Amino acid sequence: MARIVMKFGGTSMAGIERIRRVAQLVKRQADAGHEVAVVVSAMAGETDRLVNFCREASSLYDPAEYDVVVASGEQVTSGLLAIALQSIGAKARSWLGWQLPVRTIEAHSKARIEEIESDALISAMQSGEIAIIPGFQGLSDDGRVATLGRGGSDTSAVAVAAAVKADRCDIYTDVDGVYTTDPRIVAKARKLKQLTFEEMLELASVGAKVLQTRSVGLAMKENVRIQVLSSFTGDDAPPADSLPGTLIVSDDEVEESEMERQLISGIAYDKNEAKITLTRVPDKPGAVAAIFIPLADAAINVDMIIQNVGRDKGETDVTFTVPQADLPRALDLLDQAQDEIGYNRLIPDTNVAKISVVGVGMRSHAGVASTMFSALADRGVNIQAITTSEIKVSVLIEEDYTELAVRVLHTAYGLDAED
Amino acid sequence: MARIVMKFGGTSMAGIERIRRVAQLVKRQADAGHEVAVVVSAMAGETDRLVNFCREASSLYDPAEYDVVVASGEQVTSGLLAIALQSIGAKARSWLGWQLPVRTIEAHSKARIEEIESDALISAMQSGEIAIIPGFQGLSDDGRVATLGRGGSDTSAVAVAAAVKADRCDIYTDVDGVYTTDPRIVAKARKLKQLTFEEMLELASVGAKVLQTRSVGLAMKENVRIQVLSSFTGDDAPPADSLPGTLIVSDDEVEESEMERQLISGIAYDKNEAKITLTRVPDKPGAVAAIFIPLADAAINVDMIIQNVGRDKGETDVTFTVPQADLPRALDLLDQAQDEIGYNRLIPDTNVAKISVVGVGMRSHAGVASTMFSALADRGVNIQAITTSEIKVSVLIEEDYTELAVRVLHTAYGLDAED
Numbered sequence: 001m002a003r004i005v006m007k008f009g010g011t012s013m014a015g016i017e018r019i020r021r022v023a024q025l026v027k028r029q030a031d032a033g034h035e036v037a038v039v040v041s042a043m044a045g046e047t048d049r050l051v052n053f054c055r056e057a058s059s060l061y062d063p064a065e066y067d068v069v070v071a072s073g074e075q076v077t078s079g080l081l082a083i084a085l086q087s088i089g090a091k092a093r094s095w096l097g098w099q100l101p102v103r104t105i106e107a108h109s110k111a112r113i114e115e116i117e118s119d120a121l122i123s124a125m126q127s128g129e130i131a132i133i134p135g136f137q138g139l140s141d142d143g144r145v146a147t148l149g150r151g152g153s154d155t156s157a158v159a160v161a162a163a164v165k166a167d168r169c170d171i172y173t174d175v176d177g178v179y180t181t182d183p184r185i186v187a188k189a190r191k192l193k194q195l196t197f198e199e200m201l202e203l204a205s206v207g208a209k210v211l212q213t214r215s216v217g218l219a220m221k222e223n224v225r226i227q228v229l230s231s232f233t234g235d236d237a238p239p240a241d242s243l244p245g246t247l248i249v250s251d252d253e254v255e256e257s258e259m260e261r262q263l264i265s266g267i268a269y270d271k272n273e274a275k276i277t278l279t280r281v282p283d284k285p286g287a288v289a290a291i292f293i294p295l296a297d298a299a300i301n302v303d304m305i306i307q308n309v310g311r312d313k314g315e316t317d318v319t320f321t322v323p324q325a326d327l328p329r330a331l332d333l334l335d336q337a338q339d340e341i342g343y344n345r346l347i348p349d350t351n352v353a354k355i356s357v358v359g360v361g362m363r364s365h366a367g368v369a370s371t372m373f374s375a376l377a378d379r380g381v382n383i384q385a386i387t388t389s390e391i392k393v394s395v396l397i398e399e400d401y402t403e404l405a406v407r408v409l410h411t412a413y414g415l416d417a418e419d
Numbered sequence: 420m421a422r423i424v425m426k427f428g429g430t431s432m433a434g435i436e437r438i439r440r441v442a443q444l445v446k447r448q449a450d451a452g453h454e455v456a457v458v459v460s461a462m463a464g465e466t467d468r469l470v471n472f473c474r475e476a477s478s479l480y481d482p483a484e485y486d487v488v489v490a491s492g493e494q495v496t497s498g499l500l501a502i503a504l505q506s507i508g509a510k511a512r513s514w515l516g517w518q519l520p521v522r523t524i525e526a527h528s529k530a531r532i533e534e535i536e537s538d539a540l541i542s543a544m545q546s547g548e549i550a551i552i553p554g555f556q557g558l559s560d561d562g563r564v565a566t567l568g569r570g571g572s573d574t575s576a577v578a579v580a581a582a583v584k585a586d587r588c589d590i591y592t593d594v595d596g597v598y599t600t601d602p603r604i605v606a607k608a609r610k611l612k613q614l615t616f617e618e619m620l621e622l623a624s625v626g627a628k629v630l631q632t633r634s635v636g637l638a639m640k641e642n643v644r645i646q647v648l649s650s651f652t653g654d655d656a657p658p659a660d661s662l663p664g665t666l667i668v669s670d671d672e673v674e675e676s677e678m679e680r681q682l683i684s685g686i687a688y689d690k691n692e693a694k695i696t697l698t699r700v701p702d703k704p705g706a707v708a709a710i711f712i713p714l715a716d717a718a719i720n721v722d723m724i725i726q727n728v729g730r731d732k733g734e735t736d737v738t739f740t741v742p743q744a745d746l747p748r749a750l751d752l753l754d755q756a757q758d759e760i761g762y763n764r765l766i767p768d769t770n771v772a773k774i775s776v777v778g779v780g781m782r783s784h785a786g787v788a789s790t791m792f793s794a795l796a797d798r799g800v801n802i803q804a805i806t807t808s809e810i811k812v813s814v815l816i817e818e819d820y821t822e823l824a825v826r827v828l829h830t831a832y833g834l835d836a837e838d
Contacts, residue, residue: 016472016475016476019476020476050495053435053495053499054498054499054502056435057435057438057439057499057502057503057506058502058503058505058506060506061502061505061506062501062502062505062512064512065498065499065501065502065505065512065513066498066502067498068494068495068497068498068501068513068515069494069495069498069499069502071494072491072492072494072495073491075487075488075490075491075494076469076472076487076488076491078487079473079484079485079486079487079488080472080473080476080484080488082481082484082487083473083476083477083480083481083484083485083488084476084477086477086480086481086484087476087477087479087480093483093484094484094487096487096564098517099562099563143518144518145515
């Protein structure tokens with residue numbers, strides 16, 4: 001018998017038929033003797049509808065009132081799932097954010113969960129009642145409704161799991177797990193049985209959109225085991241106690257099953273970066289700072305940075321990447337600072353992609369980066385920039401080569417599924 | 420300067436454009452220096468949508484979870500009206516039912532308001548902030564969301580007005596006041612400047628669907644002055660301090676302006692009654708009780724009752740009316756009780772209408788009933804039954820004569836508007 005938190009996203013909650021299906025999945029866990037809490041999103045499309053109402057009412061809407069409006073979506077699905085569970089003979093009730101309460105801090109519309117009062121929740125669960133909690137929301141310290149920002153329901157689920165000391169937080173989505181790479185690019189992509197929080201953070205932030213990054217960070221901090229799995233598995237759904245999805249766990253837990261480990265867990269890509277090159281920057285103290293301080297002040301996140309060896313004495317080219325959405329602002333700021341920085345030309349390039357190889361295994365194995373570089377070189381893919389971290393190597397390449405590069409690396413690291 | 424509660428129904432809140440228009444009406448009152456609280460309904464159609472979700476999820480839904488789902492409609496419009504008011508420069512915030520709280524008692528989905536904690540509300544209003552309160556809902560004594568039953572927002576508005584000791588509760592609807600009768604039947608129907616709570620109760624319960632009956636009863640008990648007026652008056656809306664609608668006030672207040680009083684305030688009609696006649700009921704003690712006790716036990720509301728003089732010695736015919744919706748059940752019960760009652764035949768008739776003449780003035784004037792009977796007789800309208808109260812005379816007639824009877828009486832009591 002375990003204590004499990006189950007989380008269902010908007011696609012799983014879109015309409016009464018799907019909510020009935022969710023009720024069946026939840027009841028199966030309860031019937032197996034587990035204590036169950038469920039965190040739900042609003043019906044797919046509903047949050048957009050409510051956000052648009054707020055925008056129509058005023059382009060500068062009050063975040064506290066926005067929260068009142070938008071939080072209603074999850075309130076509706078919480079009540080409906082309770083009704084659907086009761087109708088198939090399960091004991092269930094909804095607990096709204098202000099009822100537990102789920103205490104939040106910081107600003108309305110982008111609140112963070114500080115604490116969840118879990119006593120009532122735990123005793124309800126221990127009595128065999130399924131607890132249903134609307135995701136994405138809580139009670140602000142001004143006594144009003146607060147929401148966590150888009151996608152916050154994953155974070156709610158992990159926070160509830162931490163508060164009730166759950167054995168596992170099962171995140172049901174429209175995919176059945178985390179894959180070694182995007183299956184739309186590599187047909188032989190494999191579903192991972194498990195990976196670490198750190199690996200998931202690297203894979204999520206560079207393109208594998210399965211879990212909200214914040215929720216993975218919280219799970220790592222609170223050591224909440226997450227399972228990612230699909231709510232659309234048909235009637236041949238696995239029994240309640242199997243782990244059919246991808247388990248995301250701490251480093252320690254992975255260590256214990258080291259034999260199963262791959263060197264590399266996955267290949268990610270990101271086409272949303274833009275490259276900026278400044279030519280003939282004076283090669284003197286303070287020049288590089290003059291470039292990056294105005295960008296940091298404007299909260300523009302600079303990712304990869306390379307400083308080329310100067311062609312002429314006392315001069316150097318500086319290249320770096322920023323999110324494409326921030327490119328116009330970044331160019332504007334650098335243009336204004338041209339005299340101060342003293343560069344010659346400002347060259348933007350959006351025709352780039354970042355390809356990343358991720359795996360905790362690379363900590364103890366040399367040669368991961370060189371395998372990457374030679375595999376790409378063999379197929380004529382030119383590398384424009386490189387960054388590395390303890391568990392990741394990323395390269396910047398021309399965007400047109402993205403799919404080729406992902407496939408080449410997937411094969412090079414032995415990730416292809418066997419037929 | 421006054422303290423005013425304004426209430427807007429679902430039609431007035433249907434979409435952002437209309438919410439903007441409501442914001443203008445509210446701001447005009449605030450700009451005139453009044454302290455303002457606003458009670459809102461859900462967008463027209465939204466409550467139906469949410470109720471249908473519950474019904475789809477389970478035909479036997481849990482009323483407590485139904486309340487969680489359905490209360491979200493007013494939560495949304497509360498937040499949106501706050502945003503719309505802020506966008507035109509007014510100070511405003513929403514106060515949800517659980518925040519004040521609006522304490523309710525009795526069952527979920529048909530709760531009654533017990534008490535509204537008004538301290539925070541009053542100090543907000545005194546500071547010049549417009550308080551927006553979702554109608555129809557409150558906090559049950561189990562700490563959960565409770566709703567008041569359909570149409571409960573009128574009642575919420577009156578309860579808020581009583582709690583903050585408002586000078587007036589303005590109910591904005593899609594008509595601009597209470598009329599002497601249905602303007603669709605009598606083109607010369609006049610808008611009433613004022614009438615008493617008792618008159619409004621009689622007019623509402625017999626057909627003039629302007630205000631929820633419960634809210635009028637509460638207003639009478641708490642002595643809350645109500646004004647009924649339209650939220651669709653166009654740009655030529657009256658200034659904030661005029662009273663363009665119909666004022667519903669206590670008897671005492673009307674007495675003071677007696678000169679303006681009409682003998683009769685209005686003519687109402689109701690086509691939703693059904694007549695039942697039992698022939699040849701034994702004229703002995705207990706026979707009538709045997710008819711009405713089973714109906715009362717089944718919560719079927721019997722309205723008009725007439726006992727005809729027996730044709731044969733020791734026998735009598737008994738005729739009475741019930742709501743048409745309850746007719747099948749009533750017939751079934753009476754059929755089962757035939758032996759006990761001892762009647763001969765059971766004759767239902769749905770081809771009837773009740774016409775009522777209402778006015779507090781009839782207390783002090785004789786001849787109201789006789790005017791009614793002779794006016795109807797002159798035009799060949801046969802009266803099947805009569806009931807009277809202190810401020811009302813009602814007759815049952817054949818349904819086809821409804822419009823004729825209403826027009827005849829409207830003229831007979833001098834209610835026709837002058838051209």
